[in-house]
Amino acid sequence: MPKFEVPEVDLSQYSMRELVAPPLAVLVVALAVIGATFALTGSPVALGIEFTGGSEAVVDSSASQSAVADAFVSDPSSIRSVGTGGGTYIVTFQSENVPDVRDDADADITIVQSQTTSATFGGSTQQLAVLGVVGGFVGMSIVVFLLFRSFVPSIAVVLSAFSDIVVPVALMNLFGIQLSLGTVAALLMLIGYSVDSDILLNNHVLRRSGGFWESVHRAMRTGVTMTLTSISAMTVMAAVSYFFGIQLLTSIAIVLVLGLATDLMNTYMLNVTLLRWYKFEGVKR
Numbered sequence: 001m002p003k004f005e006v007p008e009v010d011l012s013q014y015s016m017r018e019l020v021a022p023p024l025a026v027l028v029v030a031l032a033v034i035g036a037t038f039a040l041t042g043s044p045v046a047l048g049i050e051f052t053g054g055s056e057a058v059v060d061s062s063a064s065q066s067a068v069a070d071a072f073v074s075d076p077s078s079i080r081s082v083g084t085g086g087g088t089y090i091v092t093f094q095s096e097n098v099p100d101v102r103d104d105a106d107a108d109i110t111i112v113q114s115q116t117t118s119a120t121f122g123g124s125t126q127q128l129a130v131l132g133v134v135g136g137f138v139g140m141s142i143v144v145f146l147l148f149r150s151f152v153p154s155i156a157v158v159l160s161a162f163s164d165i166v167v168p169v170a171l172m173n174l175f176g177i178q179l180s181l182g183t184v185a186a187l188l189m190l191i192g193y194s195v196d197s198d199i200l201l202n203n204h205v206l207r208r209s210g211g212f213w214e215s216v217h218r219a220m221r222t223g224v225t226m227t228l229t230s231i232s233a234m235t236v237m238a239a240v241s242y243f244f245g246i247q248l249l250t251s252i253a254i255v256l257v258l259g260l261a262t263d264l265m266n267t268y269m270l271n272v273t274l275l276r277w278y279k280f281e282g283v284k285r
Helices: 016-041 065-070 119-148 151-175 181-207 212-243 247-280
Strands: 054-061 078-081 088-093 109-117
Touching (some): 016 151, 054 065, 065 088, 151 181, 181 212, 181 247
Antiparallel strands (some): 054 088, 054 109
């Protein structure tokens, strides 16, 4: 059975500026994308019907996707095919009720299932979701500061976790992935993944014997293997769920892949640089 080994990357050959510039640049661009989205739409990310209110219908039809969309008296906000054989579509509308099918519609369709979400309930769900993400992030930050009781190592973990959330949200805007209860769960999972890898690095550097770069590589052997394994699993999940038309699982998997890839960059470039400054040039107390 082949054994995966993390190659030894000599990060010491790069200056602190060279290491910290890419993750900070990516974070700035991500914040700009989110800011532009907020300015244009009034929301930092496109919201699903769980948060905006609306209706959704599962439709069976042998017609094309465009013909199904034209069959309703109101234009759908989105329509997607389900499964590999075609013939089943999920159609969403901004209205709280599924619109009627036009009498002169070219497509012969059957509404198999429908569900609605009121705007009031969607707004309440949106507030709870935001509260959950913010509460999780704040709680994580408090635990990290209590654990290390030093500003620089703690802020390194918090900043990395912040970027691990912001960058995937910006990429969701670029890839057209809506914020749903599933993707909110994915963002909460990313907070856990980020803190796990960053605390692993900080513990190896600050609390174990050995030189700085030796400790960094020791942490990388475990952390990179763990993260790449998770990325591989989520990539397979995204491919399989896309093949079978399970949109929710596809969105969750893509968000996790994007966030975990971002975490690799932030942990072993941004966090390593802050710890390097702290160990060699900063004030330890």
